[in-house]
Structure formats: C-alpha cells, structure tokens
Amino acid sequence: MADRQTIDARGAFCPGPLMELIAALKLAQLGDEVEVLSSDKGSVTDIPAWVNKVGHTYVGTVEHDGYWSVVIKKAK
Amino acid sequence: MSKTVLIVGGGLAGTIVANGLCRQLGNELRSGAVNITMLGTTETHMYQPGLLYIPFGRMREQELYRDQRRVLDRRINFFVDPAKHIDVEKNQVTTNGGRTFRYDYLVLATGSRIMPQNIPGMKEAGHWFYDIEGARKLRDALGSFQGGKIVVNVNAPHKCPVAPLEVTFMLYEHLKAKGLWDKTELTYTYPIGRLHALEPVAHWAKPEMDRLGIKYETFFNTESVDPASKTIKSMEGVELPFDLLITIPPHQGQQVIEDSGLGKGGWVPTNTKTLHRDGSTNVFVVGDTTNIPISKAGSTAHFEADVLIDNLSTLIQEGCMARDYDGKVFCFIETGLSSGTYVWFNYTTPPNPGPPSQMVHWFKLAYNRLYWLSARGLL
Numbered sequence: 163m164a165d166r167q168t169i170d171a172r173g174a175f176c177p178g179p180l181m182e183l184i185a186a187l188k189l190a191q192l193g194d195e196v197e198v199l200s201s202d203k204g205s206v207t208d209i210p211a212w213v214n215k216v217g218h219t220y221v222g223t224v225e226h227d228g229y230w231s232v233v234i235k236k237a238k
Numbered sequence: 239m240s241k242t243v244l245i246v247g248g249g250l251a252g253t254i255v256a257n258g259l260c261r262q263l264g265n266e267l268r269s270g271a272v273n274i275t276m277l278g279t280t281e282t283h284m285y286q287p288g289l290l291y292i293p294f295g296r297m298r299e300q301e302l303y304r305d306q307r308r309v310l311d312r313r314i315n316f317f318v319d320p321a322k323h324i325d326v327e328k329n330q331v332t333t334n335g336g337r338t339f340r341y342d343y344l345v346l347a348t349g350s351r352i353m354p355q356n357i358p359g360m361k362e363a364g365h366w367f368y369d370i371e372g373a374r375k376l377r378d379a380l381g382s383f384q385g386g387k388i389v390v391n392v393n394a395p396h397k398c399p400v401a402p403l404e405v406t407f408m409l410y411e412h413l414k415a416k417g418l419w420d421k422t423e424l425t426y427t428y429p430i431g432r433l434h435a436l437e438p439v440a441h442w443a444k445p446e447m448d449r450l451g452i453k454y455e456t457f458f459n460t461e462s463v464d465p466a467s468k469t470i471k472s473m474e475g476v477e478l479p480f481d482l483l484i485t486i487p488p489h490q491g492q493q494v495i496e497d498s499g500l501g502k503g504g505w506v507p508t509n510t511k512t513l514h515r516d517g518s519t520n521v522f523v524v525g526d527t528t529n530i531p532i533s534k535a536g537s538t539a540h541f542e543a544d545v546l547i548d549n550l551s552t553l554i555q556e557g558c559m560a561r562d563y564d565g566k567v568f569c570f571i572e573t574g575l576s577s578g579t580y581v582w583f584n585y586t587t588p589p590n591p592g593p594p595s596q597m598v599h600w601f602k603l604a605y606n607r608l609y610w611l612s613a614r615g616l617l
Contacts, residue, residue: 184394
C-alpha cells in the first residue's frame with residue numbers, strides 16, 4: 163500500500179526543501195507520496211520543475227499562512 | 239537504584255555527550271547514583287574532517303586517529319560491541335556479542351555511512367574521501383593523474399555539506415601547483431539548481447568557479463556510472479565523461495536503526511528542539527542519526543550534544559529539561575590550500591559567509607588539532 167510522508171523543511175537553510183525531497187524519494191517506494199512543507203516561495207516553482215524533469219509526478223501545492231505544502235508522487 | 243545512561247555510538251556526538259555528562263554528573267557518578275555506558279563499533283576514534291586533507295598529502299593518517307578509551311573519560315563503561323537490536327519499548331539494547339544492556343536514558347548517536355553501492359557502477363568507478371580507504375585510493379589516483387577530465391559529483395543526502403566545494407577548490411590549487419591545470423577539465427555537479435544548498439555560499443561559489451575556469455552542472459542527480467566507458471549519467475538526462483570521478487556518495491543511517499524499526503534509511507524521527515525521539519520520553523537522538531532537516535555535520539553533532547548534556551544532567555538532577563536546541567550549525571569552508579571562510583546559521587538566522595582569508599584557513603588548521611578537546615567535552 164502506498165505510503166505518505168511529510169518533510170517539515172520550513173526555515174531549513176541547509177540542505178533545504180528540494181535536497182530533503184531528493185533524499186526522501188530515494189527511500190520511497192513507487193507510488194508513495196512525499197509532502198514537503200517549505201517557507202521558501204522558490205520551492206513552489208523549483209520542486210515541480212525538478213520533479214517534471216526527472217519523471218516523478220507533481221500532485222499539487224497548497225498555500226498556507228507563511229508556508230507552502232508541495233506534494234509529489236514517486237513515479238520511477 | 240543507579241540510573242543508567244546508555245549511549246549507542248562512539249563517534250563525535252556520542253563521545254561529547256559521554257564526556258560532557260561525566261563533567262556534569264561527577265557527584266552522581268561518584269556515589270553510584272548514575273552510570274554511563276557506551277557501545278562503540280571500534281577501538282579507535284577518527285577525526286573525520288581530516289580525511290579531506292589526505293588525498294592532498296596535507297595530513298598524515300596517524301593524525302586522524304586516537305584510542306577511543308583515551309578520548310573517553312575513565313568513568314565511562316566502554317564496550318566495542320555494536321548494537322544489534324534497540325528495543326525502545328523494553329528499554330534495552332542487545333549487541334552483536336550477545337549482551338543485553340538495559341537503560342533509563344538512551345542516546346542514539348549511530349551516525350551515517352556512505353552508500354556508493356546504491357548507484358550502479360559508482361563503487362567500481364568512483365573515488366571518494368569520506369572513508370580512509372577511499373581517501374587513500376584518491377591520493378594514489380591524484381598522484382598518477384597527468385591531466386584529463388575530472389568530475390566532482392555530489393549526491394544527496396550527504397554529510398559535511400561544504401566538503402564538496404572544498405575539495406573542488408583544493409583540487410584546483412593542487413593541479414595548478416603541479417602544472418597540470420592547463421591539461422585538466424574540472425566539472426562540479428550538484429543535485430539542485432545552484433552550486434550549494436546554502437544560497438549565499440552558492441552565490442559566492444559561482445563567480446569563483448567562473449573565474450578559475452571550473453565547469454559546473456546543476457540539477458545533476460546521479461542515475462548510474464559506467465566504468466567501461468567512464469561516463470556518469472544523471473536522472474535529468476545529462477551524461478559526462480571522466481578520467482577521474484571524485485564522488486560524494488549518497489549517505490544513509492546505520493542498519494541497526496532500520497532493523498530496529500526506528501527510522502527509514504536509518505534516520506530517526508526526532509524533535510527539532512528537545513532532540514527526543516518522536517514517541518519517546520527517555521530516548522534522545524544526536525548527530526547524523528536524526529531526521530532533522532539541517533546539515534549533517536560535526537558542528538551540528540557538537541551543538542546538539544551540548545544541549546543534550548545540559549538536558550540529561552538536569553533531568554537526572556532536577557527532573558526537568560534545561561533548554562532547547564536552536565538549530566545551530568557552524569562550518570569552516572576551505573576555499574583553497576591557503577585560504578578559508580566560515581558560515582554559521584540556526585533555525586532562525588540565515589547564513590552569511592564572510593570573504594575568504596588566510597587567517598580563517600589557519601584557524602581551521604588549528605581546529606584540526608583542537609578537535610580532540612571538543613571530543614573530550616572541553617571546547
């Protein structure tokens with residue numbers, strides 16, 4: 163059964179939301195979802211752009227008060 | 239009845255915690271109210287940041303090691319007997335040697351390890367400096383290098399986040415001094431869309447690489463390495479040829495963490511402030527072992543350990559926690575063989591590295607010796 167994990171990378175300067183996502187996807191199974199919480203607005207464009215480039219599935223982004231939730235599904 | 243603090247792992251984090259507790263709990267140790275036990279995997283303690291200097295002949299191997307029993311306070315019960323299963327429900331740890339250790343407080347400091355075997359071809363064709371065998375092999379490869387294409391390849395996750403940049407700039411100066419730079423093409427690859435996770439460091443590194451003629455490839459996450467054709471391929475579809483591949487392999491936590499069901503990939507879910515293992519009140523996590531989204535670095539381990547020493551001591555003596563970890567990280571950055579800078583940040587303060595100087599480089603060289611005072615809990 164597909165799993166879902168949340169990475170709370172709000173305020174993380176290093177390694178940052180995208181590096182955390184890349185690391186998490188390496189441990190995830192096909193079909194698993196990873197939600198990244200980021201206070202860096204750049205994540206809203208960076209993460210979907212990278213995910214589309216490497217062939218995972220971008221599920222969506224939700225804006226909250228001062229941070230964004232970006233959800234990805236491992237597709238390869 | 240005596241309270242037992244059990245520390246699993248004898249790296250920097252575990253060693254600072256053990257020695258620091260001895261300093262804070264002298265009376266309790268003398269009266270027998272507290273005892274401290276450490277389970278390590280080796281008789282020796284290694285200064286891991288020194289590995290960076292081995293390929294360039296700037297440190298001797300023997301300078302990296304001390305006898306762990308001499309680094310540890312004599313009041314610590316030290317066993318070289320790696321943990322095999324950690325049972326946080328029964329408050330006990332069993333070891334490869336068949337022993338069972340019960341605890342009142344558990345400190346997980348098992349650290350991380352490189353996993354080149356997780357990327358096809360990397361182990362066969364890659365060089366690295368994140369362990370002593372790799373550093374020796376890279377030293378030999380650099381010794382016989384007569385020019386060609388070098389790729390410095392960074393993979394996520396990895397510890398010591400500035401080391402890839404350091405080795406790149408040190409390589410430049412090393413090759414320049416040997417008269418080989420004109421015959422060399424050096425390419426640095428990084429997993430995200432800039433040259434370093436820390437934005438100000440990336441902004442500093444880019445013009446430096448442009449100035450020196452170091453090439454770079456961002457959004458490069460290694461898919462495979464072909465030892466036969468000497469090429470490295472990224473998930474993003476870029477393929478680079480190399481004569482010498484220097485890789486920072488992806489890391490994972492220790493197998494015992496996974497086998498004990500304490501965290502995927504060997505990373506333990508940890509409270510970012512109290513350093514409690516999520517779901518436990520008597521289990522703490524320090525150093526690379528946590529899943530806290532900050533740099534995996536010696537300084538992180540050190541600052542976390544300082545907080546944990548205060549909290550564990552206060553818990554034992556006064557029944558309450560003392561203070562929170564604020565996310566502090568400090569890294570020296572060698573910007574060549576004779577200059578350096580540094581960066582520090584925490585959960586709320588962004589990094590702001592200053593201009594490189596010879597003085598910071600010298601201080602880094604001094605810290606290569608002062609480290610042993612840190613490990614002993616004195617600095």
